[in-house]
Amino acid sequence: MRTALRALPIALVSAALLLTACGKSRAAGTPSPGRTGLPATPTPTISGTATRTASASPVPGRSATPAASGATVVPSGRAADNAYFLAPLDKTVGLPQGFVPPGLTPVPRAYSYYSSGISIRSDVLSGLKGLVDAAQKGGVTLLVFSCYRSYDLQLAIWSSDVKQYGLAKTEQMDAPPGHSEHQLGTACDFTNAGTKNPVDQGWGETAAGRWMAAGAWKYGWALSYPRGEEASTGYEYEPWHFRYIGVDLARRWHDSGLTLVQLLRGLG
Numbered sequence: 001m002r003t004a005l006r007a008l009p010i011a012l013v014s015a016a017l018l019l020t021a022c023g024k025s026r027a028a029g030t031p032s033p034g035r036t037g038l039p040a041t042p043t044p045t046i047s048g049t050a051t052r053t054a055s056a057s058p059v060p061g062r063s064a065t066p067a068a069s070g071a072t073v074v075p076s077g078r079a080a081d082n083a084y085f086l087a088p089l090d091k092t093v094g095l096p097q098g099f100v101p102p103g104l105t106p107v108p109r110a111y112s113y114y115s116s117g118i119s120i121r122s123d124v125l126s127g128l129k130g131l132v133d134a135a136q137k138g139g140v141t142l143l144v145f146s147c148y149r150s151y152d153l154q155l156a157i158w159s160s161d162v163k164q165y166g167l168a169k170t171e172q173m174d175a176p177p178g179h180s181e182h183q184l185g186t187a188c189d190f191t192n193a194g195t196k197n198p199v200d201q202g203w204g205e206t207a208a209g210r211w212m213a214a215g216a217w218k219y220g221w222a223l224s225y226p227r228g229e230e231a232s233t234g235y236e237y238e239p240w241h242f243r244y245i246g247v248d249l250a251r252r253w254h255d256s257g258l259t260l261v262q263l264l265r266g267l268g
């Protein structure tokens, strides 16, 4: 565990431990020095009557608030819980600080890289099971190492990474707090049992990574941050990060050739 994480509030420690496993390997597959940061998570832009709130303003007392703050979008005229399900989150479109998705439920041990501590929206759990069970039949054993992350946890990750890597690098790796797909409770990071460093771009070249890239969409999951699409997504390639959008929309995404955030912006 890196020193920076020792300062995290107790409530965040167990989750932060998950993050310490996220040291990212760079292009050549060389493990980077234990990145704490988590993958980014874009959300769809809410069209029309979106209003800005102050919730994305820098948090008092935190030294490393994201530069992209100030862009939380609150949909109006729609049920709050599900209005965000297909939100096109990116560095400028985000969620209210207090947003917690409905129906969070623990991910069963059989699907989890860790013994406990991972939650997901209950209405997405069946989608997770469908994906993992299908992969198993294809000879690939998948586990999740992160699904739901709170605003505060994302802030802790962001702040830690800014201290360790600087703001510019952190902006490539992490979604600012309030802008992570993980806050939706519908995005998960995937790996396999026994993987030493789950946050590794080389995972995309493993049998599991290739299986996910080729077929996760058939089960409702979209790869949020493909290789070579940084200009669109705003984030580095993350072969482990998928967001559940439902089988029909995932097929449409796959057939479109668009990045996920491009597709979701177009739904508005």
Ligand SMILES: [Zn+2]
Residues within 6 Å of the ligand: 038, 039, 040, 041, 146, 182, 187, 188, 189, 240, 241, 242
């Ligand atoms: Zn992720």
